Amino acid sequence: MIKYDHIRLDLEKKFGDEINRLIHGNIILKLLIDARVINATDSYSKILDSYNFKITKEMTPKLYDLCHEVKNTLQFSDNIDFFIVNSPEMNAFAIPSNYKEYPHRIALNSTIIDKMDDDELRFVIGHEIGHLVTKTYKISQMMRFLFQNKEPSLLLRQKFTFWEKLCELSSDRFGLLANRNIEKAISSFFKLISGLPKNVIDFDLDEFIRQNKLNLETHINEISAQSISHPIPSLRVISLDIFSRSEVYNKAVNNQKTDPDKKLRKNMSNILERFFFMGNETDVHRMRFIASSGLIMSQIDKEMTRDESGAIIDTLANYLLFPKQFLDEMIGSQKVNDIFNDSISNLLDPKKNRGSIEQEAEMMFSYLINIALSDNDITQAEIDFLNRIGTELFGFTKEKISYMTAEVIANNFQPSGI
Numbered sequence: 416m417i418k419y420d421h422i423r424l425d426l427e428k429k430f431g432d433e434i435n436r437l438i439h440g441n442i443i444l445k446l447l448i449d450a451r452v453i454n455a456t457d458s459y460s461k462i463l464d465s466y467n468f469k470i471t472k473e474m475t476p477k478l479y480d481l482c483h484e485v486k487n488t489l490q491f492s493d494n495i496d497f498f499i500v501n502s503p504e505m506n507a508f509a510i511p512s513n514y515k516e517y518p519h520r521i522a523l524n525s526t527i528i529d530k531m532d533d534d535e536l537r538f539v540i541g542h543e544i545g546h547l548v549t550k551t552y553k554i555s556q557m558m559r560f561l562f563q564n565k566e567p568s569l570l571l572r573q574k575f576t577f578w579e580k581l582c583e584l585s586s587d588r589f590g591l592l593a594n595r596n597i598e599k600a601i602s603s604f605f606k607l608i609s610g611l612p613k614n615v616i617d618f619d620l621d622e623f624i625r626q627n628k629l630n631l632e633t634h635i636n637e638i639s640a641q642s643i644s645h646p647i648p649s650l651r652v653i654s655l656d657i658f659s660r661s662e663v664y665n666k667a668v669n670n671q672k673t674d675p676d677k678k679l680r681k682n683m684s685n686i687l688e689r690f691f692f693m694g695n696e697t698d699v700h701r702m703r704f705i706a707s708s709g710l711i712m713s714q715i716d717k718e719m720t721r722d723e724s725g726a727i728i729d730t731l732a733n734y735l736l737f738p739k740q741f742l743d744e745m746i747g748s749q750k751v752n753d754i755f756n757d758s759i760s761n762l763l764d765p766k767k768n769r770g771s772i773e774q775e776a777e778m779m780f781s782y783l784i785n786i787a788l789s790d791n792d793i794t795q796a797e798i799d800f801l802n803r804i805g806t807e808l809f810g811f812t813k814e815k816i817s818y819m820t821a822e823v824i825a826n827n828f829q830p831s832g833i
Contacts, residue, residue, distance in 0.1 A: 417490050419548055421663050421673040422588050424681045426687055427581035428552070432452050432556055434575055443557050448513050453556045467522065470497040481533060481596045481606040482521075485540045491548055494518035497540075501525050505607050509543040511552040519547050530606055534597040534599035541593025545586030555579070570732035577690065577736055580646040584654050588664075597659040601652055608648050627652040631686075650686070657682050691736045697761075701822050702734045704758035704779060706745045710753060712786040726789035730782065759808055775808045777819070794822070 420428070435441065447453050472479045482497045495518055502524040510520040523536075531539065546552055558567070558575060566572065591600045598620045604625060605611075630649040646654075658664055663676035691784045709727035713719040722740070731738030745751060761767050762775055782805065787797040798820070805816040 417592070417667055417814065418673050421675055422592065422667065423549055423573055423587070424581050424585045426681065426684070426743045427549075427578065427585045430574060430578040430581060431554055434558075434571070434578060435532065435572060438554075438557055438561060440557055444553055447557065447560060448596050450558060450831075453510075453513055467501070468499040470523075472581060475499075476646045478528070481536060482540055485537050486544060489541060489544050489548060489589055491544055493547065495544070496520050496622070499525055499528065505530070505610055507539050507543050508554070509546045510819070511547055511550075513556075515551075517563075527593060530610075531603060534594045534596045535603040535606065537594035538590040538596075538600040538603050540590075542586045542590035544593070545589030545610060546582065549582065549585055551582045551585070568731060568732075570738065573732055580650075581687075583646055583687060584651065587591055587651055587655050588658050591655060591659060591664070591668055592667055597656065600655055600659075604648055604652055624652060626655055650690075653686065680687075685757070698734055699772070700761040700768075702731055702741070703745075703754050704762060705730050705744050705782065707751045707755035708779070708783055709786050710746065710751050711802070712783050713789075716794045717798050722790040722791045723786060726786055776811075780809055780811070780816075780819060782825055784820055788824065813831070 445514075470479050472483060478499075479497070482495075485707075486495060500522045503526050504524055505527050507521065507527055510522070512519050521540065523539070527539060528536065535625045548812060554575075561567075569577065571821060589823070591597065594600055601620060601623060602618055627649040631647070631653055658679065661676050661679040661682075663673050663679060666673045709723070709730070710719070713723035727742060728738045731741060735741050745754065748754075759779070761774055762779065765772055768775060780801075783801060786803065787793050788799060798801075801820060802813070803817055805811040805819075806813070811819075
């Protein structure tokens with residue numbers, strides 16, 4: 416018996432549990448299911464049934480047997496209908512069902528069937544079944560419902576986007592369990608990336624992995640790599656290679672009892688934790704400034720309020736998946752003033768910051784004003800601090816300081832007591 420939780424990525428489970436808690440998923444999901452708001456009979460499912468070719472034992476016996484072989488290999492008992500979609504795109508997708516009377520659906524685009532061999536198809540089908548096995552689709556369904564007419568908070572959106580990538584990595588593991596052939600699993604990535612059949616070139620597994628390790632180092636902190644729902648291909652290749660060498664994988668394919676794999680968890684954490692930060696070297700100084708200056712600003716006249724700490728954390732969420740942890744660590748370091756001065760020095764040095772120093776200074780100062788206003792109560796002590804910092808550290812005139820402060824107040828300030 417495959418222990419699905421032993422196969423899934425630990426961080427995928429951790430992020431999923433946290434998102435589920437933040438959106439009160441245990442309550443929301445039951446309400447949506449009881450209300451029949453999310454189901455398997457939506458318009459897209461009906462189109463799939465009506466306009467695409469269902470894989471059946473009678474019409475496509477070989478492909479039918481392959482699909483159900485994968486389903487049985489993964490020991491997945493829910494009913495699934497498989498379809499072929501006439502599309503030139505190299506893609507496959509699952510449409511989950513929340514009701515026993517309706518089967519899940521998995522669609523394979525015709526191009527993917529044409530260009531992939533049986534073992535590669537096993538990986539692709541296993542990957543899609545992996546999404547059904549892990550039931551991660553339930554969180555996605557709730558997020559789509561809750562935020563169909565509004566945007567989630569920045570931090571929730573960042574965590575959800577990162578979690579979506581982790582779900583793909585977990586599903587890749589189920590794909591490998593289905594085909595049990597790391598070369599064919601990774602060659603399927605090559606075909607998905609290039610759109611070419613493997614026989615066009617001399618495919619070398621070790622060389623392909625080596626190239627992807629180099630690509631991963633190059634792109635690991637690019638914002639563009641963070642904003643899309645799927646992980647960059649290099650991360651998928653390297654992650655799957657690591658999983659193929661793990662104890663839990665080898666036990667699972669040999670039908671042995673599995674346990675949580677601590678070594679695999681550590682190896683994956685070493686890679687994935689580098690994606691927790693989104694930015695470059697200048698952004699490191701920015702987030703150090705955001706945290707340190709926010710702490711100083713919020714404690715000028717009293718203890719830091721929840722509104723003030725929330726404003727700091729929300730701003731840090733532009734760069735970090737765990738902004739509160741970063742802020743807590745800075746508080747614990749007892750070096751807030753040193754970090755504050757160092758970050759300003761680096762951000763306002765034209766030799767170290769290639770952007771506009773004037774714009775950088777204005778953004779930094781506006782942030783300080785916003786922190787002062789975050790609790791809807793700006794004091795004379797805070798105004799005096801802004802005047803001193805603006806003059807001594809940013810080189811602003813008193814007129815500019817007054818204008819910037821008044822402008823931010825006009826845009827954001829709500830008087831207390833109203």
